[in-house]
Amino acid sequence: MKDSTKEALFKFGEFCDSGKPWYCFFGVYLVTLIVNITLLLTSERKPRWWSVALDVCGLALAVSNIAKTERMQKGRHNIG
Secondary structure (H helix, E strand, O other): OOOHHHHHHHHHHHHHHOOOOHHHHHHHHHHHHHHHHHHHOOOOOOOOOOHHHHHHHHHHHHHHHHHHHHHHHHHHHHHO
């Protein structure tokens, strides 16, 4: 592999290990859950139950992975 490819993959790995993508997923699931709840309360057209369930599961998964990456980062800092 070229050095530029290795460097790009290393930066991508560091970005994923930072937990930032999970914050983005958390935001997306939170916004869609808010939209679904708003539709549920104010509209005649109700969201499907699985849509709300998917949002809740997505939020739970994002929170779980955020916590996991924070524990992983604390472990790295304790080693060095």
